[in-house]
Amino acid sequence: MAVVQLRDIVTDEDRARALAVQRGPGQEHYVASVEKSFADAIESPEAAPRYWTVNDGDEVVGFVMISDGVPAGEIEADPTLIGPYFLWRLLIDERHQRQGYGTATLDALVAYLRDRPGAIELYTSCVPGDGTPQPFYERYGFVPTGRIEEDEVVLRLDLPRGDR
Numbered sequence: 001m002a003v004v005q006l007r008d009i010v011t012d013e014d015r016a017r018a019l020a021v022q023r024g025p026g027q028e029h030y031v032a033s034v035e036k037s038f039a040d041a042i043e044s045p046e047a048a049p050r051y052w053t054v055n056d057g058d059e060v061v062g063f064v065m066i067s068d069g070v071p072a073g074e075i076e077a078d079p080t081l082i083g084p085y086f087l088w089r090l091l092i093d094e095r096h097q098r099q100g101y102g103t104a105t106l107d108a109l110v111a112y113l114r115d116r117p118g119a120i121e122l123y124t125s126c127v128p129g130d131g132t133p134q135p136f137y138e139r140y141g142f143v144p145t146g147r148i149e150e151d152e153v154v155l156r157l158d159l160p161r162g163d164r
């Protein structure tokens with residue numbers, strides 16, 4: 001079973017290693033690049049962006065970005081925002097896909113969210129169609145909410161409750 005660590009992206013070198021994470025052919029339809037994710041994080045501070053590289057030891061195998069606790073007031077002000085906790089981007093490098101790293105990243109996120117206030121569920125959304133990652137999320141336990149946001153299917157994962 002794969003195990004990963006979520007590492008903060010702090011230095012220019014961390015950033016360069018994150019930017020080297022590549023999608024496979026055709027996957028650009030389903031997930032934006034790391035470069036675009038950095039730009040989105042700067043443009044949308046109200047969505048409470050937080051990102052990490054996904055590491056297997058010293059090797060960077062992917063990139064993940066979440067909305068890490070969007071304030072209720074922001075969600076009320078912008079009904080397209082989903083939260084407070086939303087898995088915004090998940091990319092496992094094409095050379096490392098289908099080796100359990102995507103699942104391990106979800107495990108690491110669930111562990112991280114245990115200590116976050118009010119984290120009772122994690123949302124994500126997927127572009128539907130051939131090659132969509134939706135089955136990957138459903139296999140993990142996400143369920144469709146019935147909501148469609150910007151042509152994407154919104155899914156929800158109930159999080160295990162800690163001592164909150």
Ligand SMILES: CC(C)(COP(=O)(O)OP(=O)(O)OC[C@H]1O[C@@H](n2cnc3c(N)ncnc32)[C@H](O)[C@@H]1OP(=O)(O)O)[C@@H](O)C(=O)NCCC(=O)NCCS
Pocket residue numbers: 023024027030031089090091092093096097098099100101102103104125126127131132133134135136139
């Ligand atoms: C989707 C993604 C995150 C999955 O990560 P991964 O490390 O390849 O997934 P895992 O190895 O943990 O896969 C676990 C299971 O999920 C399923 N699965 C994985 N990717 C899938 C896909 N694209 N379509 C359908 N099922 C998929 C498989 O059943 C897989 O088990 P198997 O390899 O025994 O068949 C990764 O393929 C990826 O980054 N894809 C491109 C970007 C993307 O679509 N991101 C999601 C944005 S919403």
